[in-house]
Amino acid sequence: MRITILFGGSNRERLVSVASAQALHQALPEADLWWWDVEDKVHVVQSTQLLEHARPFEDEFKPGTRGVPLEQALDRAKAEGRVLVLGLHGGRAENGELQVMCEARGVPFTGSGSASSHLAFDKLAAKRFAALGGVTPTENVALDDIDEAFAEYGRLIAKPARDGSSYGLIFVNAKQDLIAVRNAAKHEEYVIEPYIAGVEATCGVLERTDGSIISLPPIELIPGEGNFDYAAKYLL
Secondary structure, three states, rough: EEEEEEEEOOOOOHHHHHHHHHHHHHHHOOEEEEEEOOOOOOEEEEEHHHHHHOOOOOOOOOOOOOEEHHHHHHHHHHOOOEEEEEEOHHHHHHHOOOHHHHHHHHHOOOOOOHHHHHHHHHHHHHHHHHHOOOOOOOOOOOOHHHHHHHHHHOEEEEEEOOOOOOOOOOOOOHHHHHHHHHHOOOOOEEEEEEOOOOEEEEOOEOOOOOOEEEEOOEEEEEOOOOOOOOHHHOOO
């Protein structure tokens, strides 16, 4: 079994992916490194290329090597008995498309399978299924009702329905923010909700090889300053 860290992707979260790969490489220094670029090609990357990339959240990663199509790289992974450690974020890298491509070839990979990845990546679908499972989600606000909702709740929060890393996050604190939401919703679907203040935390859950489930210690998220947006996550 050959361990290969796959990072990058064709969406805007590929910059975050480089930082994830740097951390993974520190933990798995013997693993091979594959970079998936915006043209759907995969490049073999050297350790120094990855570790010397100083501003992963801001600057594009350019390995300067010749890549092969993604499908061809996955075929190679199957033929060579590779397991893919996914240091990927967003888009086709996280919405189940890459996962189903691996599953169809029998290529093992880390993280959730294609079905759960696809469901979790869509915030609206995830909320519907969470409700079916007994979780009470925050109510959705229709774009046409945003003015009335703002008058009722005083604050709203809006975010892309299918994007991560707090890209496109809009805190609606004033009437001019309603204009920003409407403009953003012209280009992609948005989830709009009443703003709820409180402690924010995250908790990872892992499945062991025997099928048992364990939870990692919960972690409270406290931004250094301002709101917990892309800058607070990665740049401050």
